[in-house]
Amino acid sequence: MKIYLASLSLFFVLLSCAENKPEEQLKNLNGYWEIKQVENTNGKTTDYKFNEQVDFIELKDTLGFRTKVLPRIDGTFVTTDSKENIVAKVKNDSLYLNYTTPFDTWSETVLKADGNELQLKNDRGLIYTYHKFEKIDITD
Template identity: 40%
Template sequence: MAKYSGLLMLLLFISCNSTVDKEQLPLLNGYWEIKEVTFSDGTKKEFKVNSTVDYISLDSMHGFRKKVNPKFNGTFETSDDAEPLSIRISSDSIFMEYNTPLNSWKETLLSLSKSNFSVKNDQGVIYSYQRFEPINIAP
């Protein structure tokens, strides 16, 4: 019995350890909306409705991230502002690094799938995103 419980614990540990593989990075491309923020003290803030959506474009290890405003006809309103994005892999972690004239910061990519991703910043705040599904109200 002890042999099986040890194996079960190992399997649970492996399944709970969500690492992102480099081959998954193209999944970041597209439109994402913030779903939840978990602060370093454990408190959470949920976002039910978002007026802006993040658009991520990644080619290899470089790209950009920009805010866009979805419209009811399925299109987006945007500006020319974009945050340059670089991916850095170090110590079995993947970092999303941003560098603008006003600021630079990095986020650790915690999880990534076709429909969700989450990152953690240097202050310990976790941002959870879900893939944006446009609302198309055609006349």
């Protein structure tokens, strides 16, 4: 029984380590992301049920951008005027996204980035949780 529990524990440790590889996270950033939740430093969360805007991230290698888009009922998107340039950097086994606009610069740490969920932590300690945006199917 002890061997079984030790093996199971080792499996979960390895699984959690594999999830946090910065190189793998970088591969999963591209796409449309919808905000699901924001958690502050006190652990209080704000949940989002509906969003008018979705974040679109496009990275080629380590350079790219993030912009807000408005999903339309026909499956297309209207791009807003907001655009943040991104430089992704791996440092100390973590992936950092460094943003620049004409007005500001800031950085976020990628806590999780897989095919379905994205978690970013900013320098104020806020944790933003996104999920992949799914288009509304009006054919049913």
